[in-house]
Amino acid sequence: MPSANASRKTQEKPREVMDAAEDFAKERYGVSSMIQSQEKSGKQCFLVLRQQQFNVQALVAVGDHASKQMVKFAANINKESIVDVEGVVRKVNQKIGSCTQQDVELHIQKIYVISLAEPRLPLQLDDAIRPEIEGEEEGRATVNQDTRLDNRVIDLRTSTSQAIFRLQSGICHLFRETLVNKGFVEIQTPKIISAASEGGANVFTVSYFKNNAYLAQSPQLYKQMCICADFEKVFCIGPVFRAEDSNTHRHLTEFVGLDIEMAFNYHYHEVVEEIADTLVQIFKGLQERFQTEIQTVSKQFPCEPFKFLEPTLRLEYCEALAMLREAGIEMGDEEDLSTPNEKLLGRLVKEKYDTDFYILDKYPLAVRPFYTMPDPRNSKQSNSYDMFMRGEEILSGAQRIHDPQLLTERALHHGIDLEKIKAYIDSFRFGAPPHGGGGIGLERVTMLFLGLHNVRQTSMFPRDPKRLTP
Amino acid sequence: MPSANASRKTQEKPREVMDAAEDFAKERYGVSSMIQSQEKSGKQCFLVLRQQQFNVQALVAVGDHASKQMVKFAANINKESIVDVEGVVRKVNQKIGSCTQQDVELHIQKIYVISLAEPRLPLQLDDAIRPEIEGEEEGRATVNQDTRLDNRVIDLRTSTSQAIFRLQSGICHLFRETLVNKGFVEIQTPKIISAASEGGANVFTVSYFKNNAYLAQSPQLYKQMCICADFEKVFCIGPVFRAEDSNTHRHLTEFVGLDIEMAFNYHYHEVVEEIADTLVQIFKGLQERFQTEIQTVSKQFPCEPFKFLEPTLRLEYCEALAMLREAGIEMGDEEDLSTPNEKLLGRLVKEKYDTDFYILDKYPLAVRPFYTMPDPRNSKQSNSYDMFMRGEEILSGAQRIHDPQLLTERALHHGIDLEKIKAYIDSFRFGAPPHGGGGIGLERVTMLFLGLHNVRQTSMFPRDPKRLTP
Numbered sequence: 001m002p003s004a005n006a007s008r009k010t011q012e013k014p015r016e017v018m019d020a021a022e023d024f025a026k027e028r029y030g031v032s033s034m035i036q037s038q039e040k041s042g043k044q045c046f047l048v049l050r051q052q053q054f055n056v057q058a059l060v061a062v063g064d065h066a067s068k069q070m071v072k073f074a075a076n077i078n079k080e081s082i083v084d085v086e087g088v089v090r091k092v093n094q095k096i097g098s099c100t101q102q103d104v105e106l107h108i109q110k111i112y113v114i115s116l117a118e119p120r121l122p123l124q125l126d127d128a129i130r131p132e133i134e135g136e137e138e139g140r141a142t143v144n145q146d147t148r149l150d151n152r153v154i155d156l157r158t159s160t161s162q163a164i165f166r167l168q169s170g171i172c173h174l175f176r177e178t179l180v181n182k183g184f185v186e187i188q189t190p191k192i193i194s195a196a197s198e199g200g201a202n203v204f205t206v207s208y209f210k211n212n213a214y215l216a217q218s219p220q221l222y223k224q225m226c227i228c229a230d231f232e233k234v235f236c237i238g239p240v241f242r243a244e245d246s247n248t249h250r251h252l253t254e255f256v257g258l259d260i261e262m263a264f265n266y267h268y269h270e271v272v273e274e275i276a277d278t279l280v281q282i283f284k285g286l287q288e289r290f291q292t293e294i295q296t297v298s299k300q301f302p303c304e305p306f307k308f309l310e311p312t313l314r315l316e317y318c319e320a321l322a323m324l325r326e327a328g329i330e331m332g333d334e335e336d337l338s339t340p341n342e343k344l345l346g347r348l349v350k351e352k353y354d355t356d357f358y359i360l361d362k363y364p365l366a367v368r369p370f371y372t373m374p375d376p377r378n379s380k381q382s383n384s385y386d387m388f389m390r391g392e393e394i395l396s397g398a399q400r401i402h403d404p405q406l407l408t409e410r411a412l413h414h415g416i417d418l419e420k421i422k423a424y425i426d427s428f429r430f431g432a433p434p435h436g437g438g439g440i441g442l443e444r445v446t447m448l449f450l451g452l453h454n455v456r457q458t459s460m461f462p463r464d465p466k467r468l469t470p
Numbered sequence: 471m472p473s474a475n476a477s478r479k480t481q482e483k484p485r486e487v488m489d490a491a492e493d494f495a496k497e498r499y500g501v502s503s504m505i506q507s508q509e510k511s512g513k514q515c516f517l518v519l520r521q522q523q524f525n526v527q528a529l530v531a532v533g534d535h536a537s538k539q540m541v542k543f544a545a546n547i548n549k550e551s552i553v554d555v556e557g558v559v560r561k562v563n564q565k566i567g568s569c570t571q572q573d574v575e576l577h578i579q580k581i582y583v584i585s586l587a588e589p590r591l592p593l594q595l596d597d598a599i600r601p602e603i604e605g606e607e608e609g610r611a612t613v614n615q616d617t618r619l620d621n622r623v624i625d626l627r628t629s630t631s632q633a634i635f636r637l638q639s640g641i642c643h644l645f646r647e648t649l650v651n652k653g654f655v656e657i658q659t660p661k662i663i664s665a666a667s668e669g670g671a672n673v674f675t676v677s678y679f680k681n682n683a684y685l686a687q688s689p690q691l692y693k694q695m696c697i698c699a700d701f702e703k704v705f706c707i708g709p710v711f712r713a714e715d716s717n718t719h720r721h722l723t724e725f726v727g728l729d730i731e732m733a734f735n736y737h738y739h740e741v742v743e744e745i746a747d748t749l750v751q752i753f754k755g756l757q758e759r760f761q762t763e764i765q766t767v768s769k770q771f772p773c774e775p776f777k778f779l780e781p782t783l784r785l786e787y788c789e790a791l792a793m794l795r796e797a798g799i800e801m802g803d804e805e806d807l808s809t810p811n812e813k814l815l816g817r818l819v820k821e822k823y824d825t826d827f828y829i830l831d832k833y834p835l836a837v838r839p840f841y842t843m844p845d846p847r848n849s850k851q852s853n854s855y856d857m858f859m860r861g862e863e864i865l866s867g868a869q870r871i872h873d874p875q876l877l878t879e880r881a882l883h884h885g886i887d888l889e890k891i892k893a894y895i896d897s898f899r900f901g902a903p904p905h906g907g908g909g910i911g912l913e914r915v916t917m918l919f920l921g922l923h924n925v926r927q928t929s930m931f932p933r934d935p936k937r938l939t940p
Contacts, residue, residue: 050700051700051702052700052701052702080900080901081901082901082902082903084735114903114904115872115873115898115901115902115903115904116901117899117900117901118899118900121900122900152695152699153695153698153699153897153900154699154900155699156695156696156699156700156701157699157700161699162700162701165655165657165701166655168658169655169656169657172656173646173650173656176643176646180643185635185636185639186639186642186643187635187639187930188638188709188726188912188929188930189930189931190709190724190930190931190932190933191661191709191711191724192674192685192711192723192724192933192938193938194938194939204662204676204677204678205676205677206674206675206676206677206685207674207675207676208674208723208938209713209715209935211938213938215662215676222930222931225622225623225626225931225940226626226930228623229622229623229624229625229626229627229631230520230521230522230626230627230632231522231626231632231635232521232522237707238708238709239658239660239661239708239709241661241662243679245679253662253678254660254661254662256658265554402585403585423939423940427623427940428585429587429588430550430587430588430591430592430623430624431550431551431552431585431586431587432552432585433552433584433585434584434585442658459658460657460658460659460660460692460696461659461660461692461695462660463660463662465679468662468663468664468678468681468683469664469893470695470893470897
């Protein structure tokens with residue numbers, strides 16, 4: 001049962017057709033380029049025609065509209081070829097369980113091959129869509145991640161991939177829609193920068209004519225400059241580059257950052273609330289508008305629906321520490337969360353508060369970058385926060401220091417060469433409002449919302465220390 | 471007359487205030503950090519308070535709500551400082567010509583400095599906003615481009631800059647809005663790539679762990695892979711990198727590309743029409759929703775309103791050649807347009823058709839990249855097109871070759887090493903629909919729509935061979 005790639009109705013349109021003398025249906029099928037067909041017998045053949053995430057069963061049967069030769073032609077079209085078809089949609093008595101369109105089939109009257117796929121595919125879509133558990137229990141083929149990524153053009157054709165990336169496009173749309181409604185302005189920030197923004201570690205170097213330049217590890221400085229330039233509330237979506245040699249399930253060397261920065265009036269919690277509400281609007285929008293996609297992905301990768309509270313749960317770091325200690329973890333007051341402790345905390349929070357999304361506020365000052373505003377009431381804490389989905393960090397943010405003098409002090413405390421961050425500090429010398437923000441990792445949000453387990457599933461063409469292609 | 475940066479109403483909120491003993495109004499003003507004030511006399515002082523592109527005159531006068539000390543304090547606030555004020559809005563009898571809010575002024579009852587600007591600004595906003603002609607004729611100061619760009623945080627505060635970048639954010643919004651309505655899917659494409667996509671010229675090299683990688687000169691390959699992966703119609707907005715040592719008014723080494731790619735059914739003009747209509751929707755949307763911004767920019771940079779036709783004028787390359795030859799230009803049939811000829815053609819088209827926007831179709835095959843589909847009716851022509859605004863190219867596009875065999879032939883004809891583009895050619899081996907697309911330069915569209923003369927005016931933080939900061 002060959003599958004063909006797309007169903008399109010043809011109109012009256014001249015085409016070259018195969019030389020099929022004495023065939024009354026010879027105008028009804030053909031290819032533009034020659035193919036070598038093998039013999040096949042039978043009076044009818046079935047095809048599955050797919051268009052994006054939907055498919056329908058189609059039938060070519062010897063009769064008024066199709067000849068024996070035409071049936072043979074259709075039966076020999078390689079899987080994943082692209083065809084134009086014209087036909088009649090007919091109701092079927094028995095549901096077609098293997099197709100998304102279960103109540104109808106298409107009786108083909110004309111069929112033309114638009115693009116013929118090579119006969120041997122590097123992976124089978126049926127295998128690529130099989131749940132792993134089914135593969136293991138029933139000994140049926142599944143496709144490993146490297147084969148998928150090496151042949152991404154085919155892997156992206158599965159209904160699961162189509163759903164993942166349509167939903168991801170929805171995340172960007174909802175992010176912008178929410179922020180534009182809140183009065184934010186979209187900005188574009190440069191990715192090639194003259195100095196490594198956070199001290200030079202984990203930065204990619206670019207040859208820039210006769211000099212060196214760097215790839216931005218975050219748009220933060222530029223977002224902050226826009227705040228100092230009166231834009232008040234800004235956002236941007238763009239690539240972020242991290243030269244970290246981390247080969248984990250959640251690290252990429254290039255990912256898409258959804259970034260927010262805003263001036264506030266009295267308290268940085270104004271910022272925290274805006275960011276958390278933006279994420280909540282994204283979650284709600286996805287559950288309202290992308291239910292088909294969520295269901296499609298869960299067929300291959302089953303998971304619990306994503307849960308969140310309104311307003312968002314906000315815990316202080318010291319509360320989290322208490323919860324972890326109660327669960328037997330030994331941690332110092334100024335120690336950062338390890339990945340296992342992050343996940344454990346996520347489980348504890350889920351048990352106690354029944355939410356997959358929460359804010360962890362007031363991180364120890366010692367574990368945050370130099371530009372983080374210290375907490376005025378507790379010198380060991382800071383006005384900074386992370387946000388978590390299913391126990392994994394998806395956003396890091398803070399109130400930034402907007403006072404040049406305090407910024408200088410904090411940079412010196414961190415042993416940073418003031419000469420290298422002069423331009424950054426100078427940005428705040430001519431009137432700078434108190435402000436804060438954060439950066440969200442698009443691939444992580446997609447992965448964790450859908451309950452997937454590897455960020456490479458939610459990056460179309462992932463980049464990690466070992467993968468630069470396709 | 472000092473200007474302060476932003477007007478915000480204060481609520482009841484404890485603040486540190488200056489030590490101003492015996493002053494009945496001492497709770498009504500202050501700074502968080504110490505400033506050294508100079509003596510000034512007078513019973514009242516005027517300030518101009520600005521918030522983004524709007525400003526209002528404000529008054530502090532000795533009376534029930536303000537003391538002499540408070541007036542002195544207000545008079546001494548450095549320009550561009552950020553203040554919180556509380557007061558009463560009063561109608562004025564005579565219009566205030568120097569402010570955007572001309573019918574009212576604010577009688578200040580409380581004023582607090584939130585962020586004090588340094589006393590000496592690197593540029594004056596009044597100078598930065600002055601039309602060049604006024605500067606020349608009246609001998610008044612204007613600000614040159616390098617000073618602006620070196621101090622971009624301040625330059626971006628002018629009403630002109632605010633308007634330019636709000637309009638630019640509108641272009642992105644309208645682009646996406648139009649395409650989402652047309653059924654396009656937003657994609658994210660990688661910027662770090664393993665091989666230079668178009669033969670290796672003008673590409674930036676990145677150190678990628680122990681190897682070299684490159685910065686993408688266009689998302690084209692990835693857009694095409696998405697088309698081959700069933701997405702049918704895709705768009706993306708992202709940075710594009712060109713290592714060209716061109717120091718012109720319209721070249722940047724990093725710019726923002728608005729990219730489109732789509733499968734079509736019968737003729738690549740389906741693609742041309744979708745792209746042209748998208749641009750028309752952007753122009754209409756800008757004229758409907760951003761009239762304030764257009765007017766603001768035209769005060770400093772006067773220009774004719776942007777004109778376009780519906781449907782968009784489409785000329786074939788040979789028609790353009792005939793027009794140029796009639797105007798005395800000597801050009802071969804397969805010669806590309808030089809920049810002066812492009813501009814001349816723009817003027818000729820404007821005279822003849824009264825449009826600032828048109829499509830030039832059917833470029834000579836010889837001047838286009840190897841992946842461009844040849845015209846089946848004329849082997850010297852190709853199914854490719856550029857689009858122009860006010861006589862300058864803003865988009866380049868084509869039907870791409872989707873047949874691996876023809877693609878191989880064309881690559882060999884261009885002397886391209888097949889080994890280097892193997893992955894690209896292989897993308898089309900497993901079913902590839904006919905498709906085409908194009909890339910639009912965001913900064914150029916902004917510049918040409920507003921009739922500006924340098925692309926650095928429409929890039930927040932421009933990158934060229936000589937500029938990498940801020």
